[in-house]
Amino acid sequence: MSDSRADIFARLKSALDADGNLTARRAGVAARLAHPPRTEAPSRVRNVDPVATFTMRAEELGVTVNRVADLNGLGVAVAEYLRAHNLPQVIRTSPELARKKIAWPGALTVTGGGTDGDDPVGVALACAGVAETGTVVMASGAERPIKLNYLPETHIVVLRARDIVGTYEQGLDIVRGTKGALLPRTINWISGPSRTADIEQTILVGVHGPKRIAVVIVDEMV
Amino acid sequence: MHVSTDFPAAAKQALADPSLQAALARMRQGFVTARATAVARLPEFDRLRDEAKVIRDHVLAHLDAYLETFEANVHKAGGHVHWCRDADEARTTVLRILKGAGAKTFAKGKSMVGEEIELNTYLEANGIRPIETDLGEYIIQLRRETPSHIIAPATHVSKAQVADAFRAAHTMLAADRPLGTPDELLTEARAILREEFLAADAGMTGANFLIAETGTSVIVTNEGNGDLSQTVPKIHIVLAGIEKVVPTLDDVSVLLRVLARSATGQEISTYTTFSTGPKRADDMDGPEHYHVVLLDNGRSALLGGQFHDMLRCIRCGACLNHCPVYGAVGGHAYGSVYPGPMGSVLSPALAGIEAAKHLPHASSLCGACEAACPVRIPLPKMLRAWRDISFDRGLVSQRSKLGLVLWRFAARRPALYRLGASLAAKILHRPRTWLRWVPGLSDWLATRDLPPTQGATFMAQWKAQKR
Numbered sequence: 001m002s003d004s005r006a007d008i009f010a011r012l013k014s015a016l017d018a019d020g021n022l023t024a025r026r027a028g029v030a031a032r033l034a035h036p037p038r039t040e041a042p043s044r045v046r047n048v049d050p051v052a053t054f055t056m057r058a059e060e061l062g063v064t065v066n067r068v069a070d071l072n073g074l075g076v077a078v079a080e081y082l083r084a085h086n087l088p089q090v091i092r093t094s095p096e097l098a099r100k101k102i103a104w105p106g107a108l109t110v111t112g113g114g115t116d117g118d119d120p121v122g123v124a125l126a127c128a129g130v131a132e133t134g135t136v137v138m139a140s141g142a143e144r145p146i147k148l149n150y151l152p153e154t155h156i157v158v159l160r161a162r163d164i165v166g167t168y169e170q171g172l173d174i175v176r177g178t179k180g181a182l183l184p185r186t187i188n189w190i191s192g193p194s195r196t197a198d199i200e201q202t203i204l205v206g207v208h209g210p211k212r213i214a215v216v217i218v219d220e221m222v
Numbered sequence: 223m224h225v226s227t228d229f230p231a232a233a234k235q236a237l238a239d240p241s242l243q244a245a246l247a248r249m250r251q252g253f254v255t256a257r258a259t260a261v262a263r264l265p266e267f268d269r270l271r272d273e274a275k276v277i278r279d280h281v282l283a284h285l286d287a288y289l290e291t292f293e294a295n296v297h298k299a300g301g302h303v304h305w306c307r308d309a310d311e312a313r314t315t316v317l318r319i320l321k322g323a324g325a326k327t328f329a330k331g332k333s334m335v336g337e338e339i340e341l342n343t344y345l346e347a348n349g350i351r352p353i354e355t356d357l358g359e360y361i362i363q364l365r366r367e368t369p370s371h372i373i374a375p376a377t378h379v380s381k382a383q384v385a386d387a388f389r390a391a392h393t394m395l396a397a398d399r400p401l402g403t404p405d406e407l408l409t410e411a412r413a414i415l416r417e418e419f420l421a422a423d424a425g426m427t428g429a430n431f432l433i434a435e436t437g438t439s440v441i442v443t444n445e446g447n448g449d450l451s452q453t454v455p456k457i458h459i460v461l462a463g464i465e466k467v468v469p470t471l472d473d474v475s476v477l478l479r480v481l482a483r484s485a486t487g488q489e490i491s492t493y494t495t496f497s498t499g500p501k502r503a504d505d506m507d508g509p510e511h512y513h514v515v516l517l518d519n520g521r522s523a524l525l526g527g528q529f530h531d532m533l534r535c536i537r538c539g540a541c542l543n544h545c546p547v548y549g550a551v552g553g554h555a556y557g558s559v560y561p562g563p564m565g566s567v568l569s570p571a572l573a574g575i576e577a578a579k580h581l582p583h584a585s586s587l588c589g590a591c592e593a594a595c596p597v598r599i600p601l602p603k604m605l606r607a608w609r610d611i612s613f614d615r616g617l618v619s620q621r622s623k624l625g626l627v628l629w630r631f632a633a634r635r636p637a638l639y640r641l642g643a644s645l646a647a648k649i650l651h652r653p654r655t656w657l658r659w660v661p662g663l664s665d666w667l668a669t670r671d672l673p674p675t676q677g678a679t680f681m682a683q684w685k686a687q688k689r
Contacts, residue, residue: 015525193492195492204408208445209446
């Protein structure tokens with residue numbers, strides 16, 4: 001296989017050397033990675049309230065958005081949402097959320113942990129919200145199971161108001177932390193419920209991932 | 223890559239297929255309208271297209287250096303990179319990884335490179351059961367077909383045909399169950415494929431982008447199937463062409479702003495997923511192994527040549543959606559897994575012009591493809607270049623050759639050309655009725671109407687008006 005690698009690089013080199021050499025190309029790559037250009041933010045997120053724009057765009061995608069003041073409000077909002085959609089008052093939360101002192105209403109059964117597909121409702125904390133398209137940004141980690149974002153039929157995303165930013169680039173800045181650090185294994189941008197148009201161009205919701213998504217924006221998460 | 227093309231015969235058949243024609247009418251309406259709406263909602267769209275083009279051009283001009291960087295960063299994240307010169311190497315590489323892990327079932331996200339190398343047939347012959355998990359790909363896998371569209375593989379299939387395929391395949395379910403609505407079909411597919419995801423030994427995705435800066439592969443889906451395919455099984459294999467690399471996360475953000483809008487007309491696809499290496503020691507889930515299989519298969523030969531710009535392609539499908547020829551005959555008529563304008567440029571490059579000689583001619587050169595392309599690929603120019611090559615290699619019919627020779631003879635003699643043109647303009651002048659019969663053009667006009675001429679040539683009218 002190393003022969004294949006050498007062959008492919010030799011082909012690329014001979015095609016590209018007409019216009020320079022590999023040393024110059026490596027320098028070009030290093031220079032751009034050292035100072036990556038960033039495009040101007042789309043006008044729809046300039047000089048606007050990111051929370052209001054996020055809410056509007058997420059609702060366009062069929063996401064239910066609620067805003068609460070604090071962790072007490074979060075518990076009530078989740079229970080209310082489940083009641084309004086005739087769903088069981090049983091939730092699986094990511095361990096990250098399970099650690100937080102959330103005042104869950106007594107009627108709600110709450111278990112922290114990952115999922116293998118038997119949980120009707122998954123609740124997880126987002127890293128960021130992106131206003132330009134109402135997208136939430138999730139990441140994998142020691143307390144962040146990715147399957148919880150996909151296997152339950154209902155996905156409830158908890159999002160801190162201060163983590164809502166204008167653009168994709170700003171959302172990725174929050175996830176990546178320091179430059180050069182390894183990214184989390186998985187970063188998911190989620191924009192509405194799972195959907196398809198593969199049968200006669202009819203838009204159907206809830207293909208493999210969640211059938212419904214709610215976002216609860218929390219102002220103060222202490 | 224396999225191209226089985228007798229485009230004229232296949233096109234004739236497609237035009238006479240009422241079920242296909244109904245499907246194509248739905249597709250033309252859906253995608254084109256949705257794109258126009260999405261573009262109107264983003265005033266920066268054209269600026270972003272220019273930036274997307276610049277990013278792709280920059281990568282191609284530094285392709286080997288970016289691939290080295292990508293590879294080093296995949297290694298840093300604990301993943302493996304496999305380099306494959308051709309389809310055969312890519313197939314055997316995937317099989318070797320699967321056999322090495324003792325895998326028998328293989329959950330696959332949608333991958334056009336997988337179609338290009340005909341991976342499923344090969345794996346089946348070698349004791350692996352591939353399961354397509356994108357609903358459209360699953361439907362065509364059951365029907366044992368190739369995709370007819372690069373982003374909507376089952377766009378040619380009616381819901382009655384989907385129901386037939388499900389009844390034939392899912393024999394464990396009651397034979398008389400209702401499957402008349404798209405919802406019923408979806409519920410059944412969700413249940414069947416959910417079991418497959420949870421049990422699969424290995425998973426695969428394609429890649430919309432590979433990020434050099436971080437060693438990351440990116441996929442864009444609406445269903446979430448690519449996410450389950452790469453999160454539940456122990457092994458994640460990424461299959462991608464070597465041209466897919468981009469410099470940074472910021473660059474991907476620019477490309478993503480034009481990708482979904484150009485493709486389905488969504489502002490963004492439901493799921494955009496960035497995958498970097500295998501799961502970390504303390505991660506709660508994710509694959510234990512991460513392999514990137516990179517395929518050349520003729521791509522490096524395009525670099526720096528007259529089809530170089532084709533390597534900018536981000537596989538959005540806008541050129542298919544806007545092409546009047548694709549819209550009339552659908553994808554299968556092209557006989558290649560890459561149909562439409564992008565396919566008619568790419569297929570001859572990957573499979574040889576001899577095998578794909580009809581494809582550069584399967585276009586009216588109207589320019590709708592280039593006008594819709596998010597990375598501004600000059601598709602009509604490249605189709606003309608393929609026509610030149612096929613003429614030079616004697617791959618056009620005797621009649622076309624004779625016609626071109628006669629036209630060249632006249633075009634080099636302006637006086638003669640003008641005389642001929644003014645005669646034709648007079649003969650073909652018939653107010654307000656379309657022409658259906660012209661000597662020597664009867665088969666051309668069997669499926670086309672020729673507008674009548676104004677009676678005098680442009681040159682003659684220009685002279686008359688100047689006076």
